[in-house]
Amino acid sequence: MSRKYFGTDGIRGKANEEPVTAEIALAVAKAAGAHFLRGNHRHTVVIGKDTRLSGYLLEPALTAGFISVGMDVVLLGPVPTPAVGMLTRSMRADMGVMISASHNPFEDNGIKLFGPDGFKLSDDVEAKIESRLQDNCSIPLASSTKLGRARRLDDASGRYIEFVKNTFPKDLRLDGMKVVIDCANGAAYKVAPTVLYELGAEVIPVAVTPDGFNINRDCGATATSLMQEAVVAHGADIGIALDGDADRLILADEHGQIVDGDQVMAIIAKTLHARELLKGGGVVATVMSNMGLETYLKDLGLELIRTPVGDRYVVQTMREQGYNLGGEQSGHMVISDHTTTGDGLIAALQVLAAVIRADRPASEVVRGFTPLPQLLKNVRITSGVPLDDVLSMNKVQEAIKAGEAQLDGAGRVLIRKSGTEPLIRVMAEGEDSDLVSTVVSEISETISNIT
Known part of the structure; x- marks a missing residue:
């Protein structure tokens, strides 16, 4: 069955337009709730949201x-x-919901679903x-006598604060x-x-x-200039x-220079490995992670396992x-000893x-490769x-093969569709930056001309 509603991270789109309407949110809740009704106990769902205006539309629906x-x-x-994810599991709820479009602008919103174990749903459950x-x-x-009730958890933020502090x-x-x-502002x-x-910082x-x-x-x-400028202006040790x-x-770092998710994974992996706390003998990342990370981990005797893009696949x-x-690479960090999904704050604490x-400046610690x-x-x-259909067109496939031939084994080409927008993402990496730019431009132009 084709996926009409669910993308790579739940349901997402422009608020008050399909599939992110009150009507569909109502239907999703009924369908998801019915799926997780098991046994004779009183069933519970926890619902969180970010700060978008449209949260007021979707939450009551x-x-x-x-x-x-x-x-x-x-x-x-x-x-x-x-x-x-944490509260779903700790409160023994039957499922959890997050109303958010993550890094998207306020006009968008989305619905992320969690199972009773606090993990995002699998493709199989979403299909059902x-x-x-x-x-x-x-x-x-439900009959009129068995309708659910709603209440607010006043100390939700406090519970999460204590949970995060305990990971330090x-x-x-x-x-x-x-x-x-x-x-x-989220x-x-x-x-x-x-x-x-x-935890003692000057914030x-x-x-x-x-x-x-x-x-x-x-x-x-996704727009780090504000943070970078604040680090330099205030003489901070690090910016998050x-x-x-x-x-x-x-x-x-203290100079305002960016440290991306690949570098964060590298320093956390090195730290856990040195303390004999890294499990599996490596790190799981997506196809987007830089080849430099793979080489760095290999030098530590570790491997890099790649998955499709999306933290739930990781x-x-x-x-x-x-x-x-x-x-x-985009910054999702999952440390499963603590969390069931990406947690930016917990990952930052590990760094x-x-x-x-x-006992050295951040710039000397967080750049492993x-x-x-x-x-x-x-x-x-x-x-x-x-x-x-775009990706399967002969001219597109020929352009991709031509790009790979130009890199000649000293790099790679990755072409993928977005799971949330009508975009084709064209990525290349290699030792020669000019050649990488040429390969990306030629493939992108081919796709643009066709469509």
């Missing part, structure tokens, strides 16, 4: 849907995505929910460290500065005044930029093969711990042609 099939609803308010959605009338509703090494403190934290605008402050918070419209706007992990739902991070491989560290233990030149270009498809 989801609440009504779950109540209609007999599930109690616990409303968490604005909390990071990883807090939903899709099937129920397409046969909406067959979903049994007990023998360390952040005393004496000046830290810039950019919360993207879900972590209260919890992230609080965690850092309570410089930026982008912590959400108004429903400014989430991710010129701030956060989260995205709108705080499941990813990008760092800056997590799935980690669970199946016994790894406890994985992530994405801060490494900097403190090394020199990345190969890598270039990514997004080609927007405006013709309405399905992305799979």
Whole structure:
């Protein structure tokens, strides 16, 4: 069955347009709730959200849907995505929901679903929910005496703050460290500065005044200039930029220079490996991670396992093969000893711990390798042609083969479709930056001319 609603990370799109409408949110809640109704106990779902205006649209619609099939609803308010995974499991809920479009602008929103184990749903479970959605009338509703109830969990943020603090090494403190934290005007605008402050840091918070419209706007992990400038202006030791739902991070050293997810994985892997805490003998990352990371890990006697793009595919491989560290170049970091999904704040704390233990500036600690030149270009498809059809066209395939031939084994080409937008992503990396740029341009131009 084709996936009409679910993409690479739940359901996502422009708010109040299909598939992100109140009507569809109601239907999703009924279908997902019906799927997780098992046994005779009182069923519960926890619902969190970020700071988008449209959260006020989707939260009551989801609440009504779950109540209609007999599930109690616990409303968490604005909390990071990883807090939903944590609270789903710790409260023994039957499922969890996060209302967020992550790093997208405020006009977008989305619905991320978690199972009772606190992990995002598998493709198989999403397919079953899709099937129920397409046969909406067959979903049994609860009788009037067995409707669910809704309540707010007033200390949701406090529970998450204490959880995150407990992942920081007990023998360390952040005393004496000046830290810039950019919360993207998103879900972590209260919890992230609080965690850092309570661990002893001098905190410089930026982008912590959400108004429903400014989430991710010129701030956060996808627009790091604000954080970089604040680090330099305040003479900070390090900068942390989260995205709108705080499941990813990008760092800056004391000079304001960017440290991406690949470098974060490298330092955490090295630290865990040295302390004999790294499981599986390596790290799980996606096809987007730089070849420099792969070489760095190999020199440490570790391997890099690659998955399709999407943190839930990283997590799935980690669970199946016994790894406890994985992530994405874009900043999703999963440390499964602590979390069930990406958690930017917890990952940042692990890097801060490494900097403190090394007793050296961040710039000397967080750059484990020199990345190969890598270039990514997004080609927007405006013709309405399905992305799979575009990728299978002969001219596109010929352009890809020509690009690979030019790199001649000293690099790689990666072409993939977006799971959330009508985009074809063209990426190449190799030892020669000019050649990489040429390869990306030629393939991108071919796709643009066809569509």
